[in-house]
Amino acid sequence: MEGKPLIKISVSDNAWQARLASRFLKSDNAAIVFGRNIYLWGSSKQAFLGNQRWLLHELQHVLQYQRDGFTGFIFKYFINHIRYGYRNNPYEVEARAAEQNEELLKQFDLP
Ligand SMILES: [Zn+2]
Incomplete structure (x- = not known):
C-alpha cells in the first residue's frame, strides 16, 4: 500500500515578503507562507527548521493551501x-x- 506523496516545501530566509509580515505583526521575526514556499525574516532557515513548534505552525498553513487552493486560501x-x-x-x-x-x-x- 502506498501513502500519499510527500509535500515538498521550500524555505527562504531574508525574504522581503516576510519582512512586510514582521512589520505588520510588529515582531522581530516572521514567516509567511505562499503555497509550498515558506518565507522568513529575522530567522535563519536552520533556526526555523530547528524550532518544531514554529515549523509545525507554518506547515499547517501549507496544508491549508492544499485544502483550499492557492487563491481560495488567500x-x-x-x-x-x-x-x-x-x-x-x-x-x-x-x-x-x-x-x-x-x-x-x-x-x-x-x-
Ligand atoms: Zn500563522
Whole structure:
C-alpha cells in the first residue's frame, strides 16, 4: 500500500515578503507562507527548521493551501482577517493548534 506523496516545501530566509509580515505583526521575526514556499525574516532557515513548534505552525498553513487552493486560501484568509483579526482568524487558530501535532511532519519532504 502506498501513502500519499510527500509535500515538498521550500524555505527562504531574508525574504522581503516576510519582512512586510514582521512589520505588520510588529515582531522581530516572521514567516509567511505562499503555497509550498515558506518565507522568513529575522530567522535563519536552520533556526526555523530547528524550532518544531514554529515549523509545525507554518506547515499547517501549507496544508491549508492544499485544502483550499492557492487563491481560495488567500481570499478566505483575508476575509477572515477582516472579520476576526489576526489572532482569532480560524486559519491562525488551526495553525496554533497544530504546533503540538508532530504527526504533521510525516506528510512533508523538508529541505
Ligand atoms: Zn500563522
